[in-house]
Amino acid sequence: MSTVKLTVNGKAVSVDVEDRTLLVHLLRENLNLTGTHVGCDTSQCGACVVHVDGRAVKSCTMLAGQAAGSNVTTIEGLAKGDELHPMQAAFRDNHGLQCGYCTPGMIMSAVDIVHRHGGKLDEETVRHELEGNICRCTGYHNIVKAVLDAAGRMKVAQAAE
Amino acid sequence: MGVEGIGARVVRKEDRRFITGQGRYVDDVKMVGMSYAHFIRSPHAHAKVKGINSAEAMKMPGVIAVLTGQQIVDDKVGNLICGWAITSKDGSPMKMGAWPAMAPETVRFVGQAVAVVIAETKNQAKDAAEAVVVDYEELPAAADIKTAIKPGAPQLHPEAPGNIVYDWHLGDEAAVKDAFSKAANVVTLELTNNRLVPNAMEPRAAVAHYDQAEEHYTLYTTSQNPHVARLVLSAFYNIAPEHKLRVIAPDVGGGFGSKIYIYPEEMVALWASKKVGRPVKWTGDRSEAFLTDAHGRDHVSKAEMAFDKDNKILGLRVKTHANFGAYMSLFSSAVPTYLYATLLSGQYVIPAIYAEVIGVYTNTTPVDAYRGAGRPEASYLIERMMETAARQLKVDPAELRKKNFITAFPYQTPVIMAYDIGDFHASIDAAMKAIDYAGFPARKAKAKADGKLRGIGVSCYIEACGIAPSKAVGSLGAGVGLWESAEIRVNPVGTIEVLTGSHSHGQGHETTFCQIIAERLGVPISQVSIVHGDTDKVQFGMGTYGSRSLAVGGTAIVKAMEKVEAKAKKIAAHALEASESDIVIENGEFKVTGTDKSIALPMVALAAYTAHNLPDGMEPGLKETAFYDPTNFTFPAGAYICELEVDPGTGKTSFVNFVAADDFGRLINPMIVEGQVHGGLAQGIGQALLEGAVYDNTGQLVTASFMDYTMPRADDLPSFQLSHTTTLCPGNPLGVKGCGEAGAIGASAAVINAITDAIGNNKLEMPATPDRVWHAIHG
Amino acid sequence: MYETNYHRASSIDDAVAQFAKGTDSKFLSGGQTLLPVMKQRLAAPSDVIDVAKIKDMIGIDVSGDTVTIKAATTHYDVAQSDAVQKAIPALANLASMIGDPAVRHRGTIGGSLANNDPAADYPAAVLALGAVVKTNKRSIAAEDFFKGLFSTALEDGEIITQVSFPVPAKAGYAKFPNPASRFALTGVFVAKTKSGDVRVVATGASQSGVMRVAPIEQALKANWAASALDAVTIPASGLLADIHGSADYRANLVKVMGQRAVTAAG
Numbered sequence A: 001m002s003t004v005k006l007t008v009n010g011k012a013v014s015v016d017v018e019d020r021t022l023l024v025h026l027l028r029e030n031l032n033l034t035g036t037h038v039g040c041d042t043s044q045c046g047a048c049v050v051h052v053d054g055r056a057v058k059s060c061t062m063l064a065g066q067a068a069g070s071n072v073t074t075i076e077g078l079a080k081g082d083e084l085h086p087m088q089a090a091f092r093d094n095h096g097l098q099c100g101y102c103t104p105g106m107i108m109s110a111v112d113i114v115h116r117h118g119g120k121l122d123e124e125t126v127r128h129e130l131e132g133n134i135c136r137c138t139g140y141h142n143i144v145k146a147v148l149d150a151a152g153r154m155k156v157a158q159a160a161e
Numbered sequence B: 001m002g003v004e005g006i007g008a009r010v011v012r013k014e015d016r017r018f019i020t021g022q023g024r025y026v027d028d029v030k031m032v033g034m035s036y037a038h039f040i041r042s043p044h045a046h047a048k049v050k051g052i053n054s055a056e057a058m059k060m061p062g063v064i065a066v067l068t069g070q071q072i073v074d075d076k077v078g079n080l081i082c083g084w085a086i087t088s089k090d091g092s093p094m095k096m097g098a099w100p101a102m103a104p105e106t107v108r109f110v111g112q113a114v115a116v117v118i119a120e121t122k123n124q125a126k127d128a129a130e131a132v133v134v135d136y137e138e139l140p141a142a143a144d145i146k147t148a149i150k151p152g153a154p155q156l157h158p159e160a161p162g163n164i165v166y167d168w169h170l171g172d173e174a175a176v177k178d179a180f181s182k183a184a185n186v187v188t189l190e191l192t193n194n195r196l197v198p199n200a201m202e203p204r205a206a207v208a209h210y211d212q213a214e215e216h217y218t219l220y221t222t223s224q225n226p227h228v229a230r231l232v233l234s235a236f237y238n239i240a241p242e243h244k245l246r247v248i249a250p251d252v253g254g255g256f257g258s259k260i261y262i263y264p265e266e267m268v269a270l271w272a273s274k275k276v277g278r279p280v281k282w283t284g285d286r287s288e289a290f291l292t293d294a295h296g297r298d299h300v301s302k303a304e305m306a307f308d309k310d311n312k313i314l315g316l317r318v319k320t321h322a323n324f325g326a327y328m329s330l331f332s333s334a335v336p337t338y339l340y341a342t343l344l345s346g347q348y349v350i351p352a353i354y355a356e357v358i359g360v361y362t363n364t365t366p367v368d369a370y371r372g373a374g375r376p377e378a379s380y381l382i383e384r385m386m387e388t389a390a391r392q393l394k395v396d397p398a399e400l401r402k403k404n405f406i407t408a409f410p411y412q413t414p415v416i417m418a419y420d421i422g423d424f425h426a427s428i429d430a431a432m433k434a435i436d437y438a439g440f441p442a443r444k445a446k447a448k449a450d451g452k453l454r455g456i457g458v459s460c461y462i463e464a465c466g467i468a469p470s471k472a473v474g475s476l477g478a479g480v481g482l483w484e485s486a487e488i489r490v491n492p493v494g495t496i497e498v499l500t501g502s503h504s505h506g507q508g509h510e511t512t513f514c515q516i517i518a519e520r521l522g523v524p525i526s527q528v529s530i531v532h533g534d535t536d537k538v539q540f541g542m543g544t545y546g547s548r549s550l551a552v553g554g555t556a557i558v559k560a561m562e563k564v565e566a567k568a569k570k571i572a573a574h575a576l577e578a579s580e581s582d583i584v585i586e587n588g589e590f591k592v593t594g595t596d597k598s599i600a601l602p603m604v605a606l607a608a609y610t611a612h613n614l615p616d617g618m619e620p621g622l623k624e625t626a627f628y629d630p631t632n633f634t635f636p637a638g639a640y641i642c643e644l645e646v647d648p649g650t651g652k653t654s655f656v657n658f659v660a661a662d663d664f665g666r667l668i669n670p671m672i673v674e675g676q677v678h679g680g681l682a683q684g685i686g687q688a689l690l691e692g693a694v695y696d697n698t699g700q701l702v703t704a705s706f707m708d709y710t711m712p713r714a715d716d717l718p719s720f721q722l723s724h725t726t727t728l729c730p731g732n733p734l735g736v737k738g739c740g741e742a743g744a745i746g747a748s749a750a751v752i753n754a755i756t757d758a759i760g761n762n763k764l765e766m767p768a769t770p771d772r773v774w775h776a777i778h779g
Numbered sequence C: 001m002y003e004t005n006y007h008r009a010s011s012i013d014d015a016v017a018q019f020a021k022g023t024d025s026k027f028l029s030g031g032q033t034l035l036p037v038m039k040q041r042l043a044a045p046s047d048v049i050d051v052a053k054i055k056d057m058i059g060i061d062v063s064g065d066t067v068t069i070k071a072a073t074t075h076y077d078v079a080q081s082d083a084v085q086k087a088i089p090a091l092a093n094l095a096s097m098i099g100d101p102a103v104r105h106r107g108t109i110g111g112s113l114a115n116n117d118p119a120a121d122y123p124a125a126v127l128a129l130g131a132v133v134k135t136n137k138r139s140i141a142a143e144d145f146f147k148g149l150f151s152t153a154l155e156d157g158e159i160i161t162q163v164s165f166p167v168p169a170k171a172g173y174a175k176f177p178n179p180a181s182r183f184a185l186t187g188v189f190v191a192k193t194k195s196g197d198v199r200v201v202a203t204g205a206s207q208s209g210v211m212r213v214a215p216i217e218q219a220l221k222a223n224w225a226a227s228a229l230d231a232v233t234i235p236a237s238g239l240l241a242d243i244h245g246s247a248d249y250r251a252n253l254v255k256v257m258g259q260r261a262v263t264a265a266g
């Protein structure tokens, strides 16, 4: 057992967990942040993607201890109060989700993609960059549309800031 | 159409909770005192369980109990059932072996549970599971159809000699023989419909709680049909009578058929929660999903089609072996029979059809309905056949199809189905236009110059949805009726709750169903909420599968609405001192036609509940229920055309274009419909190119994780070009047909037809992996 | 996952010392291989020593004709590095093809090499470029480092600290991903050294891990062009065969990916 201190969605937290605890379990079980999902046990589906120090990572493939001292953002921390993040809004407006299970990981990955590529995104890049996120419902068509749409909105939002 | 009524592309009401991480799935449920279950599963495909020693495990930290298959049998928990009785050719009933929730004596597939550990934490349960010693005596296994039906093959169940569950047939054998004797040309085809793993992204899970004081159970479970689960758990598995069992299916992360069934894990969780006196949670991991979620498809077929000298079809003969895996899952028996052979006429006039289906046990995971269920297998067979025939007869594949299309409706096929309506020419024409079919030869030539092999493939599918008329399915052996129910509650303040038995796990019912209400009453959808997925709230329902929610569930809502409106009109007429027949409903108001007199819905509702001034003899309240039993199936149909390129160096396929022209009848929310088609297409394309469950000859699943089972990813798929041609379904008041499975049904043949066109070799099995395609090109 | 003890090392020496204390320790870098294996309960280290935050193990350095990548540098940082993109674009390109973005954000070159997965990408570059793997104890030439499937010259407790790549005259990498796992079904790295030597390495293909491909090397030595491989045949014997690729298919891929790597190298 160890005490792990980290910042989650802007709040400092300290949790006692077994050393084998994965970040995803710390989030889900200890912090009740159940928006981050688990869809596989081989680190491939991306349902668990969160941001650690600004980069998208699979929280199922990171020990809680590895995240100690880090800044973690989960799907619950993306919106500013009632105001959805442009990526969240774009997923809704483009029907980029059906059952919603892959969605949190998909959105967190997508935000990271736009951060890294800025406005230089095209369909092919988005499809390639979503390699680590599996969705069984949507056939990705509307997810790709949503990411491209959000990339535009985020650029506008940035310009306005 | 109102802004939020029928036909509007309304964004989904349910989305906000999902995009903000507030969805509530079963694994998110926590209960005070909750314990965790971990199953001990057979590593062998076939073995005797000689003994289970849990002494060491019981000493491990946190362990509450280790429960075994023998205990569940001793407690008289029922065996798993198969709900559709099929009768063999010779009149004998299907031959089924027993399937206990945990195996007391014999395991018959890798992953079958023999015992369960209940512990304080999930990790403790897993740790202890390793200390449980199971003594197995390995038996020889039959891991595929061919092995299982050989004389001398290992036998799975004494009840089913030769591993044959049934040998069933449909159609007129003599008429087909006669047709073939007159044929100018006969085309033959052998094909495999590959086994698929459904892989809904949310793994199955269950949280069970037994309340000792009330002798009442609660089960949270990942189910497409909580009411069916409750019925089966109480009527057949003796867990608890229905009034002592509440089943809740909250947000469910995809189903595609795999969450229809009531699995051993749910039964064990309920049973164990009483035994240990604690709530029990089980959450499957992906590896368990691969081994225990019911798989789909897995047919081996031989087909022959007879043509006259004008290339008109004379007859079709099909012999199919269907793999059921080690046990007969809930609806498994119906899938390769009444959901398959009945669709073998496709979109064509085929005067005589004869189909034989042999159901086979193997030492593999049970197989049951997976998106499309039987209809993809039929459609794939027919559409591969039409393409093969066109190549053999040297005619254009689209033309051959058109020549044989059914054009007059209703049309009675020789295999039970009576198609009510359709326009097959309209959909193929739309698809051909969208893809510029005429320009293809030029594009092919250009690709060739660039070193690429380009191909085009057509697939014209038809399916039967809106499952199903209860009387008809009852006469064919179904154990349940397949109607749906709805209850509409207009609250005293005028807000509306719709209680439906159709479960939503991605289909968007919370929006679509509201749109039906909005259309009828002219109220905004924010005033309507949909209640589903809880047996304590909704009285009964048959659930969501077979693209039935709108055609059957939606119609039940319309029927209940009609009753609500009739009563509300009476109340309005009384209040407005007008004649009931003069009342019309507009924008949430009840108006007297031709006057400016009106009363708003909330006032009508309030009047119904205050009951101060109701027409004489009227009961207070405004709440109505309807049960709707469909009169026929619905028949969505369409044409898919796929254009792709094959890299001859690697055998890799890349899409150039994929067009779909579907006829789903009326579209309530086109945005949601398109989403359903996209998802279905992805699964159909996945089957054609990527997915396939592979067992080795000892019955080990080789493709047991995403490392080896190829899930379609974003970069495997194209963007799709969709369009709709519409004939309204005459069988229901909404004119809808269902759209949830079409993509999965029609897509595979289009892809394989295109690849085989590109490479000039018709012999290619699914999944058409680069390796397979490369070999098909280079020998 | 079995219970374990997590330690975060503050320096290379600290990591080595911590490692020695455990009964069955393992270094943990990006964790993109070790953690999945531990989750499957296929590894049960008593202690995991996290090396990913050791300052001396992170960073990229280009000096003269050598690119040095410290062991805990992530695939993402290698792929994005202007210096690597300029000096050995094929290496940056290779790094950008490993796994998916989230894997690249955490996975490291040291972990990849220590693991020596027969379908991993980095080993192909290390062997083809004749890189030198430096540890806390010694420098190991690429030829001597890889010892077949999942095994290397590393001794227990030995830690990779950095990898030095000589800058080649030309280099290219072409990968045909396994459709399911996206590791290399077959990847081929071709390199022409500044002294004119040609080295070609295939990953994902051989039963004994990453391998030099002599027939392609000879053909390219004679003529550095994709077409030079038209007449080459790669024997299928000794190649991997599984549901995703038979041995003869992989043999073909070695050649075809070799051609594409040459084209990419220019």
Ligand SMILES: Cc1cc2nc3c(=O)[nH]c(=O)nc-3n(C[C@H](O)[C@H](O)[C@H](O)COP(=O)(O)OP(=O)(O)OC[C@H]3O[C@@H](n4cnc5c(N)ncnc54)[C@H](O)[C@@H]3O)c2cc1C
Binding pocket: A042, A043, A044, A061, C026, C027, C028, C029, C030, C031, C032, C033, C034, C035, C036, C051, C071, C072, C097, C098, C099, C100, C103, C106, C107, C108, C109, C110, C111, C112, C113, C114, C115, C117, C119, C120, C121, C122, C154, C158, C159, C160, C161, C181, C182, C183, C184
């Ligand atoms: C979904 C997914 C897809 C992937 N796809 C690819 C792919 O396409 N191509 C590919 O090449 N790889 C792929 N990988 C593997 C990935 O590249 C890993 O990052 C890499 O193999 C291991 O690096 P790591 O830093 O994560 O090492 P870890 O997992 O931390 O460690 C791996 C092993 O190396 C040891 N080790 C780590 N660092 C050192 C060191 N400095 N000195 C000595 N020993 C050390 C550890 O003890 C352990 O045994 C994939 C992984 C995942 C999860």
Ligand code: FES
Binding pocket: A037, A038, A039, A040, A041, A042, A043, A044, A045, A046, A047, A048, A049, A058, A059, A060, A061
């Ligand atoms: S849960 Fe699948 S990648 Fe993390």
Ligand code: FES
Binding pocket: A096, A097, A098, A099, A100, A101, A102, A103, A134, A135, A136, A137, A138, B201, B253, B254, B506
């Ligand atoms: S929306 Fe269901 S898995 Fe993506």
